[in-house]
Amino acid sequence: MRLLCLAGLAAGAWAQTAAGDRTIATEVTISAVGFAPDGLLAAAGSDRQVRFWDAASGAFKRSVPWTKEDGSAVTFSPDATLLAATGPGGIVKVWELRHGEMKHRLPGHAITPNSIAVTRDGKQLASASRDQSIRIWDLPTGAARHTLHDALGETGRMAFSPDGSTLVVASNDTNLRVWNTATGRLIRTIEDLKLTTFAMDFSRDGQWLATAGADRTVYLWETRTWRLARKITGQPEMISSLAISADGSKVATGGFSELTSRQPVKLIIWDAASGKPLRTVDAPHRVGGLTFSPDGALLAAVAGEKAIHVWRAK
């Protein structure tokens, strides 16, 4: 009985607003959120549990174990069937969440990676470290495929194209580098930006890449030519997180204040075609890990250390 109560507490209490938005107060620090198949919302918590809720009703479904390390980078694969996290000794670990087992331990980096990304099909993982390398791993086998040289060793965000053929890397030198993941060759360096990119997402058809960061602007790049097509402005803060809906019609951005990560910020859902804001809501803290549900109806993020936010996106 006591065990049940504890499980209930740690699973998080859902609170719903009139607008249909939900906040899950979790009692544990949340590192990442994702939408899994069958309408589940997944969250990786500091108590070494990945929890799954029914995203529509808020009903707690199940949890599987993982290992949280201090200061590690944590990310779900786009369909939240895998969880990847970095650990001490430069190791990247990958868990398969259906059965809750650790699938891979990927050693090789001299310094623990600070950024990781997984392809949509879950077959490739990229890890970037201050050892000035980015490694691309083959996930079915766990084999290291390419080691890419990173300019100044300070990679922030990385994004794979939906087909996994390219990896875009945002560095603190403010450049975006586009890599061919099959050959390990640098295809292009985009040097147009004066400030660093903190967030990126590809459209599902792979034709667009949206980037945003310190200068509060969303840049939409046409991936065939890597030319800048449009900008969206209006976010009052620096942009820490960005997602494109599956149908490509919406872009969501979340802000953060450079003065303190504890200041309230805005979450804005934009019409991708017109660049007009469709919905603006207050978020209590820095918004991280923004992700749309597969049907585009919901938008989830980590906003504050011990809470998950689920906003209505339609």
Add this chain to the structure above:
Amino acid sequence: MFSALTRRAALERAIVKGGLVAGTAMSAGRLFALWQKGEAAGVKATPRDVLGPFYKKEAPDVKQLHKPGDPGFPLKVSGRVVNTRGEIVRGARVDIWHADHAGLYDIQGYRYRSKLTPGVEGLYEVDTIMPGHYSDRPAQHIHYLISAPGHKTLVTQVYFATDPFFDGDPDKNYTKRGIVKERELVRPVRLYEAPGTPRAAVSFDIVLERA
């Protein structure tokens, strides 16, 4: 190239003529040994530090980073750009940026940002204010990105021995919270009085590795 013997003879002549003076009572042989040791060591390259997320490209080449009336303690930062052989580095560009008195970086514009061209002697100098503290990295610091033809690009930072963050003892406390990795990047601060107002000065020489 000089042989060790002719070098020794030249040095001994310098000692006799007063061109090389021992700091304490020291034999000529000991002085020569010390000189040789110093030459073999060369000049140590400046330690690296992180670039951080707030670098901004295309800063103007300006010597004065603050505007009159800006809050903050007036600070002069200067030094030379040399390489590990002690040679003046030609064609260097020194990108400098730091937070304002409140701990905020100028994102919209270029306040407290400059991309300097050192002078013929490799000297650079800026007039600015002491950077503020910000919550994510609570030690005052100035960021540097230095590039020069034929040399490795260096990314580093300068910290201040007077920063309350070091609790008055940077030798003991410089590793606090894992922010500062190298003691030598915490620089002494010299206080002086310039036309009626107190000012601080920090010297920071930059030693680049050859590519």
